[in-house]
Amino acid sequence: MSAATIATIDWRHDIEAAAQRLHARVPGFLRETPLWKLRGEALGLKARGAEVWLKLEHLQISGSFKARGMMNRLLANDIPASGAIVASGGNAGIATAAAAQALGVPCEVFLPVVSSEAKRARLRALGAQVVVGGEVYGDALAACLERQRETGALLTHAYDQPEVVAGAGTLGREIEQQGGMPDAVLVSVGGGGLIAGLAGWFEARSRVVALEPERAPTLFNARAAGEPIDVDVGGVAADSLGARRIGAISWEITQRHVRDALLLSDEAIRSAQLWLWRELKLAVEPAAALPLAALQSAAYVPREGEKICLIVCGANVDPATLA
Structure with missing residues (x-):
């Protein structure tokens, strides 16, 4: 999909349509x-x-x-007998498998070796066929695309399809319905589907802030280069934020609606993750801790009286790692 085509999409309209589709088809x-x-x-x-x-x-x-975008993708398309197929660090695969199970269709998931055993076990419990191979997400995606050409299964991309982005954007719609308009929204970025959906919903009405690990600076490095580029990825959040390149949709939307892209150390991310467990008893994966890490490390300093929304995005973590 070209940048010109992406720029013509009315994201708030598509997000509203996704919310209505999800409510009507799979209440x-x-x-x-x-x-x-x-x-x-x-x-x-x-x-x-x-x-x-x-x-x-x-x-x-x-x-x-991820459940929002993956289910919206399946509902918006005809699903062949071969079912759905996806490459993922884990969460998009789990979400696609859950959606496929709810709709009664097969699902095949390709994972990199960096994916956690907890996520693999969850996928198998959902009835998905799991294929593990390649060092990082990009390797799993290449294998997934080759397999999709063989089977004709419906591809659900982890972050770079309009239906996936619009589904993710329903999260922003829900935040506004629940609490009104935040002054700022702090969100983790991997391939960029979530921040694209949130920025597409909030536009200029709220300050959407991109947060990435120092060891996976996908959007940050793209901005420095002036275009999406491949980056080396690693670190504590690589199983969720391990995309080598920012998605085309996210790149276009964030260029228009996201001013700030901040980097956080693995130490700050891990500290925030453990704090959420010890102090609030929230068991979350490292990717979900970046928004709090940004505040605790003063990478993001709130204005007096500011209303800041932290997106606690995922919980597919091995509880033993929180000890």
């Missing part, structure tokens, strides 16, 4: 996840009266926001 599949409003002081922040909203999307069906 009860998606959960309305809680929006927890806390004072900044409750999170140990020197935030001068800032109000921090935790959007607990890790409680979504399949354990992440």
Whole structure:
């Protein structure tokens, strides 16, 4: 899809359509996840009266926001007898498998070796055929595309399809319905489907801030280069934020609607992840901890009285790693 075509899409219209499709076709599949409003002081922040909203999307069906986009992708297309196929670091695969199971169709998931055993076990429990190979997400995607050409299965891309982005954008719609308009939304970026959906919904009405690990600077490096480029990826969040290149849709939307792209150290991410477990008993994966890490490390400094929404995006984590 060309940048010119992407620029013509009315994302708020498509997000509204996705929300209506999901509600009408599969009522009860998606959960309305809680929006927890806390004072900044409750999170140990020197935030001068800032109000921090935790959007607990890790409680979504399949354990992440990905369920929204994957189900929207399946519902918006005819599904062949060979079912659905996806490459994933784990969460998009789990979401596609959950959607496929709900619709009664087969699902095949390609994972890189960096994917966690907890995510592989969850996929198998959902009835998916799991193929593990390649060092990172890009390797799994190449194998997935070759297999898709053989079987004709419906491809669900982890982040770079309009239906996937519009489905992710329903999260922004839900936040606004639950709590009104936040001043800022802090969100983790891998391939960029979630931030594209959120920026497509909020546009200039709220400041959407991109957060990436220093060891997976997909959007940050693209901005430095002036175009999407391949980057080396690794670190504590690589199983979720391991895309080598920012998606074309995300690149176009974030160029228009996202001003800030910030990098965070593995140490800050891990510290925030453990803090969420020890202090709030929220068991989340590293990718879900970047928004809090941005506040705790002062990478993002709130204005006095600012309303900041942190997207707690995924919970597919081995609890043993939180000890």
